[in-house]
Amino acid sequence: MKYFNHKIIGIAMMCATVMACTDKYDCNLQVEKPEEVANSEYLASFDLLKSYITRDASSPFKFTANLSSTDFLKKDIAYSTILSNFDGIDIGGSITPVNSLKEDGSFDFGGMQLVADAVKGTDITLYGGTLCSNQGQRTAYYNELIQPIIIPFVPEKGKTVICDFENDELGKAYGMTGGSQAVVENDPDGKSGKALHVGTDDNKAAYSHPKFNVKLPEGRKLGDYVNLTIDMRIVNEDGIYGAGMRVFINGKEFNVGMNAKTFGCNPNTWNRGAVISLNSATAPGFILPDEMKGLTEFELAVGSASGGAQYFLDNIVMNYELPGTGVTKIDFEKDELGTSYPMTNGNSSVVENDPEGSGKVLHVGTAATPSNRSYPKFNIKLPNGKTLADYIALSLDMHLIDGKGKYGSGMKVVINGVELDSQKGPNGFGCPDNAWARDAIYIKFVKKSEKEDGDGCIVIPENLKSLTEFELAVGSGSGEWHAYIDNINLHWKADDTIIEKTPEEKKNIFTEEMNKWIGGIVNAGGESVKVWNIVGEPLDKTMDANTFNWGEYLGEVEYARTAVKQARDTAKIDLNLFVSNTFNQSDEMGQKADELIALVKSWEADDVTRIDGYNILLHAVYSKDATSQKANEKMISELFDKLAQTGKLIRVSDLSMMVEDTEGKFIQTSKLTADERSAAANYIAFIMKEYRKTIASDKQYGISISSMTETSTGNKICPWTSGYNRNGMYEGIVEGLK
Incomplete structure (x- = not known):
C-alpha cells in the first residue's frame, strides 16, 4: 500500500534586476508541496469507497456504516457521504427499548418509521438493529410487572360496652373505691338518657372512683384492647383539676397524665368520647402491664383524682384491635x-x-x-x-x-x-x-x-x-x-x-412485553428493513440497571425461539435474522466464537427455529508490540475460519480500529504518527481481506464500519476527519474492499 509522504527539499529565491529605463521583476519560487497538502491530494485521487467493491450480481455483500436515524434524517453531509460511499446504514444503536420508551410505558417507533420511509425509492439498505437482548432494557418497568399482589393486613376492630346505664334503674348505686356515692340518674341536659352521677354537692368524691365489674366477650382478653373511651361532664368545676384522671384495674392505679380540664372537660358540658390509651405512655394513656393482658374478667374504675370531685359518666367503652399476633x-x-x-x-x-x-x-x-x-x-x-x-x-x-x-x-x-x-x-x-x-x-x-x-x-x-x-x-x-x-x-x-405471580404468569407477561417491542419495531421498519439482529449480545455477562434476563422467565433456550417466531410472524416480508455479539481484540475470539455457535445450535435444535447468520461487532486493535500484533492477526483468521464453517451468512459490523503502544495503552488519534496511522490502515485492510478470502462469497453479508469521522480526543481511527476530509484509514478500507 502506498502512503504518500513528501518533504520540502528546496528554498524560495527571488532575484530582482533593475534595468535602465524600465523596472523589471522576475520571480522564480520553487517548493515541494507541504506533506499535509500532498497527502490530501493523494487521498483525493481515490474513488468513492463502494466503487472498489468486487461482487457479482448474486452477492449479498453490502458495505455500510453506523449512523443514527436522526443524523440520517437531517440530510446533511453525513447523509450525502453515506449515499456516495456506502450501500446502507446501521441505525440499531440509536433505537433501543430504553430510549424509545414513552412516559405511559408504551414505545415510540416514530424514529424507525421515519427512516424506513426515507429510504424508500433509494438504493440504501437499512439495517434495523437488535430485537431481543438482555442489555439496554427498561428493567425497572419489567420488574414492576411481576411484583406480588400485597393485600395489607387489616386488624379486626370492635368495641365492648362496659356501661351505658340505659338498662339500669334510676337510683341504682355503683360501688366506689373510697367514699361518696355513684348513682344512676337522668342526663342533666335531658338528651342522652341515663348517666352515672359521681359525688354530690354535699358529699364530693375525694380520691374515690366508681367501680365496674367487667367480663369480656368470649375470645377477648384485656390485651386485645387499645383504648378506653368515656363521656364525662364535670359539675361546675368540681374535680376539674386535682391530681388528674385515673384508671384502676383490679385495684392497680394508672395515671393517664392529664387532669379533667386538659382531658377536654369544661364545667357543666359533656366531653363526649374522650380517649384513654391502654398501650401508650403519651397522655392521656398508660402502658398495660403484660401480666394483665390475659385478663378476661376484672374490676375497672375510672374518674378524676380530686379531693372534691363531682361529675357524670356515660358510655364507658373499651375498643379492641387485634394486633395480628397470637x-x-x-x-x-x-x-x-x-x-x-x-x-x-x-x-x-x-x-x-x-x-x-x-x-x-x-x-x-x-x-x-x-x-x-x-x-x-x-x-x-x-x-x-x-x-x-x-x-x-x-x-x-x-x-x-x-x-x-x-x-x-x-x-x-x-x-x-x-x-x-x-x-x-x-x-x-x-x-x-x-x-x-x-x-x-x-x-x-x-x-x-x-x-x-x-x-x-x-x-x-x-x-x-x-x-x-x-x-x-x-x-x-x-x-x-x-x-x-x-x-x-x-x-x-x-x-x-x-x-406471588406463578412462573407461568411471569412467562406470559414477558412474552407479551417482548412482542410489544419486536412486533412494534419490525412493523415500523416495514419492507424497508429486511435484516435484524434477532438476539444481541447473548454472551455479555454485564449486570447493570438496564440488564434484564429474558431466559430467566421464558426459558434459557426458549426465549430466543420465541423472539424468532415473533419477528417472522410480524414481518410481511422474508427476514434475515442474525445473532449478534461484540468481539473485542482482547477477547479469546476463537473460544468466544465456539460459545456463540453452540448457543445458536441449541436454539435451532427444535428444527423449527432458524438463525440466518452471525453478525460480529468487531473492535480491532493494532498493537505496536510485534508479538501481540501477530497474535491479533492469528485470532482474526481463526475467528473467520470458525464462522465460515457454520455455513451461515456472516456479517462484520461496528468495525473499529485503535492503536495501542507496547505497554498496551491506547494512543489518542491526535497523537498518532503517520507510520502508526499507516500500520492501522494496513491492519484494517488485512481484516477485510481475511473476511473476503475466508468466508464463501455467497455467505459474505457485508461489512459495516463503526464511525465515519474521528475526533481528536478519541482513540478510534476513522476514514474521515471531523470535517469530512479523508485520512489514511480511507486508503486502508479501499485496499480491504478491492
Whole structure:
C-alpha cells in the first residue's frame, strides 16, 4: 500500500534586476508541496469507497456504516457521504427499548418509521438493529410487572360496652373505691338518657372512683384492647383539676397524665368520647402491664383524682384491635396428673404439679434415668385458617433439675420427625439450675439466608410450611436432660397477604412485553428493513440497571425461539435474522466464537427455529508490540475460519480500529504518527481481506464500519476527519474492499 509522504527539499529565491529605463521583476519560487497538502491530494485521487467493491450480481455483500436515524434524517453531509460511499446504514444503536420508551410505558417507533420511509425509492439498505437482548432494557418497568399482589393486613376492630346505664334503674348505686356515692340518674341536659352521677354537692368524691365489674366477650382478653373511651361532664368545676384522671384495674392505679380540664372537660358540658390509651405512655394513656393482658374478667374504675370531685359518666367503652399476633399453647393445666406424653427416643415425660406451685407442668426424665436426646411429643392442630407458615417462633418455660441438660448440642425442634437444630442450648438462653426460666427460651423461625450458627433459630423446610396438623417435639439435645417444662407456645403473626405471580404468569407477561417491542419495531421498519439482529449480545455477562434476563422467565433456550417466531410472524416480508455479539481484540475470539455457535445450535435444535447468520461487532486493535500484533492477526483468521464453517451468512459490523503502544495503552488519534496511522490502515485492510478470502462469497453479508469521522480526543481511527476530509484509514478500507 502506498502512503504518500513528501518533504520540502528546496528554498524560495527571488532575484530582482533593475534595468535602465524600465523596472523589471522576475520571480522564480520553487517548493515541494507541504506533506499535509500532498497527502490530501493523494487521498483525493481515490474513488468513492463502494466503487472498489468486487461482487457479482448474486452477492449479498453490502458495505455500510453506523449512523443514527436522526443524523440520517437531517440530510446533511453525513447523509450525502453515506449515499456516495456506502450501500446502507446501521441505525440499531440509536433505537433501543430504553430510549424509545414513552412516559405511559408504551414505545415510540416514530424514529424507525421515519427512516424506513426515507429510504424508500433509494438504493440504501437499512439495517434495523437488535430485537431481543438482555442489555439496554427498561428493567425497572419489567420488574414492576411481576411484583406480588400485597393485600395489607387489616386488624379486626370492635368495641365492648362496659356501661351505658340505659338498662339500669334510676337510683341504682355503683360501688366506689373510697367514699361518696355513684348513682344512676337522668342526663342533666335531658338528651342522652341515663348517666352515672359521681359525688354530690354535699358529699364530693375525694380520691374515690366508681367501680365496674367487667367480663369480656368470649375470645377477648384485656390485651386485645387499645383504648378506653368515656363521656364525662364535670359539675361546675368540681374535680376539674386535682391530681388528674385515673384508671384502676383490679385495684392497680394508672395515671393517664392529664387532669379533667386538659382531658377536654369544661364545667357543666359533656366531653363526649374522650380517649384513654391502654398501650401508650403519651397522655392521656398508660402502658398495660403484660401480666394483665390475659385478663378476661376484672374490676375497672375510672374518674378524676380530686379531693372534691363531682361529675357524670356515660358510655364507658373499651375498643379492641387485634394486633395480628397470637399463640397456640400447650400448658398441661387441663391434663390429669400422671398423664404421660410419648418421647422421640424413649424415657418418660409425665404431668405433675410444679414443685414451686405454678400449676401443672411436664416432668421430663428422672433423676435415675435422664432423657438421652429424647423429647416429648405433642399433636398440634392449628386454628382454622392458620398454617405453619404463619408461625414465627416457639417458646417455652424450663426448670432444669440440678442443671441436667443445660449444655449439650442445643435445643431441638422436631416436626413430623424432621429434626431442626437451633444450635443454642438452655444455658445459652439463660436457664439457671433448679429454678424456672420463664419466657427465656425463644426459638425464632427464620429464612435460610438469615440463619447463623448458634443464633437459636431454626429454618422451617418449605414442604412443612403448609401443615395445619402435625406432631411437634421439643427439648434439649443432651445425653442427660432432666427438667420441668411448661407453656410451650407457638407464636403466629398475621402479616400482609402476599400473592406471588406463578412462573407461568411471569412467562406470559414477558412474552407479551417482548412482542410489544419486536412486533412494534419490525412493523415500523416495514419492507424497508429486511435484516435484524434477532438476539444481541447473548454472551455479555454485564449486570447493570438496564440488564434484564429474558431466559430467566421464558426459558434459557426458549426465549430466543420465541423472539424468532415473533419477528417472522410480524414481518410481511422474508427476514434475515442474525445473532449478534461484540468481539473485542482482547477477547479469546476463537473460544468466544465456539460459545456463540453452540448457543445458536441449541436454539435451532427444535428444527423449527432458524438463525440466518452471525453478525460480529468487531473492535480491532493494532498493537505496536510485534508479538501481540501477530497474535491479533492469528485470532482474526481463526475467528473467520470458525464462522465460515457454520455455513451461515456472516456479517462484520461496528468495525473499529485503535492503536495501542507496547505497554498496551491506547494512543489518542491526535497523537498518532503517520507510520502508526499507516500500520492501522494496513491492519484494517488485512481484516477485510481475511473476511473476503475466508468466508464463501455467497455467505459474505457485508461489512459495516463503526464511525465515519474521528475526533481528536478519541482513540478510534476513522476514514474521515471531523470535517469530512479523508485520512489514511480511507486508503486502508479501499485496499480491504478491492
